Amino acid sequence: MIMNSRKSIPKAIETNILVNSKRRCALCFGLKGDLEEKKGQIAHLDQNRSNNSEDNLAFLCFDHHDEYDSKTSQSKGLTIGEVKHYRDMLYDEIESRLKFPYSENSDQDDKRRAHDQKIFDRANEIISEKNLKIFLEALQCNDLYMEKDLSQLIDFHTFFLEVGNQFLSHELKTRASQLNQSIDELVCFLGLHFFQFPRGEVNEKNFKFALYPNLNWEREGDYNLESFQKYRDFQKQLYACCSQVEISYKEYRIAIKEILFC
Ligand SMILES: [Zn+2]
Structure with a gap:
């Protein structure tokens, strides 16, 4: 399932997600302030694996990806709004900490x-x-x-x-x-x-x-x-x-x- 979903994400978009997140998990960061590099996957936040718009994607560690995917059966799971918010916060943080604010030749x-x-x-x-x-x-x-x-x-x-x-x-x-x-x-x-x-x-x-x-x-x-x-x-x-x-x-x-x- 996950293999198929990853395959269907256009390469350029996949690269953007990986580079912007630097393989930091949006939920590890948002919930715990954890900025460690993680093994994980790109998640479809609306659970629709054919929606490959960048805004619908986030890099999540394996644990958080499982937790997020199983949320539909729970009453108080993580909401899509929350995850997007943490992802955007993470990107801001990465931008300010881990790379130069403006790269050359662009x-x-x-x-x-x-x-x-x-x-x-x-x-x-x-x-x-x-x-x-x-x-x-x-x-x-x-x-x-x-x-x-x-x-x-x-x-x-x-x-x-x-x-x-x-x-x-x-x-x-x-x-x-x-x-x-x-x-x-x-x-x-x-x-x-x-x-x-x-x-x-x-x-x-x-x-x-x-x-x-x-x-x-x-x-x-x-x-x-x-x-x-x-x-x-x-x-x-x-x-x-x-x-x-x-x-x-x-x-x-x-x-x-x-x-x-x-
Ligand atoms: Zn995580």
Whole structure:
């Protein structure tokens, strides 16, 4: 039965399945995170052995293939939707871990790389590495930021949320989303704990915001221990948010360098 079914799969499609899965079982991976190479077969997910469309096929280990094929007699067997989901997750994982994101000499890959390059360039125009560094340094040295610098960072964050601005490389997409999450946390913190300083500034271009000026005796606060301790606690949280952005930005740029400029 299985021999017949495998025979009927066109060679090119069979090769795609084997190469994309690298003979990792979609269910071993999806259910247990197991990425070991397995002995197995290509399964027809809708149980129809003449449906050889790529979307209907997945490489499964022998055990999972048996389990999946026998599911019709059980009430709570694995569903086709589940298996396809795990298979797609597996392909993404393989793409990011086990092979280069773009292989050489392929038109399609050149286009994907060019797309990702464009996304990076546009994001980098919104806030450069240097400007981000200046912004984070002001926060960590003076507990202060300029309004216009924050709006650059928010524009950068918003840019990556737009559907058209997603990286195609799985690795870059993951890094950008981690970076965006840490920026989000920092921006939320600034929104909650920073206040215009000095108050009464009229020139909008110079709007500055400081961490609780009323708790800082060098700004508007009184000189007392309780305020000082509160202030120190907020400082610690601020610096933790900043260093998280620094770390995720660094990882993002390393991935950019490895993937786009290698
Ligand atoms: Zn398996």
